[in-house]
Amino acid sequence: MSLSIGCTLMCEQSPPTKLVKYAQKAEEVGFPFAVMSDHFNPWLDEQGHSPNAWVTLGAVANATQTLELMTYVTCPIGRYHPTVVAQQAATLGVLSEGRFSLGLGAGENLNEHVIGEGWDPVNERHERFAEALQIISELFEGGYVNFVGDHYRVDSAKLWDLPETRVPIGVAVSGPQSIEIAAPWADFMIAVEPDGDAVKNFDEATTAKKPARKVGQLPISWDSDQDKALARAHEQFRWFAGGWKVNAELPGPSAFDAASQFVRPEDVAEQMACGNDIDAVIEAVRPFAEAGFTDLALLQIGDEGQDEFFEAAPEILAALNQTLTA
Helix, strand or coil: CCCEEEEEECHHHCCHHHHHHHHHHHHHHCCCEEEECCCCCCCCCCCCCCCCHHHHHHHHHHHCCCCEEEECCECCCCCCCHHHHHHHHHHHHHHCCCCEEEEECCCCHHHHHHHCCCCCCHHHHHHHHHHHHHHHHHHCCCCCEEEECCCCEEEEECCCCCCCCCCCEEEECCCHHHHHHHCCCCCEEECCCCCHHHHHHHHHHCCCCCCCCEEEEEEEEECCCHHHHHHHHHHHHHHHHHCHHHHCCCCCHHHHHHHCCCCCHHHHHHHCCEECCHHHHHHHHHHHHHHCCCEEEEEECCHHHHHHHHHHHHHHHHHHHHHHCC
16 A cells, blocks of 8 residues: 555635645645645635635745645636636646646535526536536647537637646546546546545546546544544534535535534544544545555644644654555
8 A cells, every 4th residue: 555645725724824834834744745625615604714725826836845736626617717727727837837736626506606607406517517627628738729518618718828747637526427527638536535446437437548646635633632623623524424415515604504513523523533643543544545545635624723733744644654655
């Protein structure tokens, strides 16, 4: 087993100035990569933040030298048009000197309803997403793009500033339909569940390409006070219990609060490691390695817990690397 361990810069729980500092700290303590969420709203009011991810990533790119960056994930079918996403990604690829990868997904109602165009049924969202992937991929080739689809039209668009190395495209998948959509355009796979079948199906669908990265994410609540860690996880991450099929449909923080009102602290404790037990983190990470993932971004829950997490990060990374390469 071998797994590269990164971290998460979570916009929903921290202001942009702190996210830049956390990125610098991540690079300093030895994380090779950091992923950043791209939200308009937080999941819950208690999280309290949601700065613009692209502006923040530009600042992070300028403030770091080696840290690989990735959106986890951007939705190119609602508040962003695919051409705008392509331009943002290409510019960030230039600013980061090739350290940026574009993670894409079909989005959540929570963020996309804000432009006032409603929230399409899942099949239509997948149709739009497939067209968006094609548009972005063609723009990354560097020429003029004209496109007429069922959902998008692009007239004579061209990206004038491209990085020396093409920005890799990762696609969030959750089942056969999303893998089928992603296969023609994805350079790597993104998923939040350690699903070995998804890894196998993705590899089979992208056989013409070199072996692809599979990037996962794992929330933890690291704190020397276990009760405090659990309380923080329950306060800010109880929404996680709903599962992605539910989470994609809810329209705002108040809906997530209502949907998670009966989630107990012990329910949260069953889903994620809370406290400062490295062995518990290792056991939570292990299923991703066994499923065939190549990269995993740890997500430390809560802004107030970041400093202690980064202090412990070298020890956590050393233990994980020793275990996962044994």
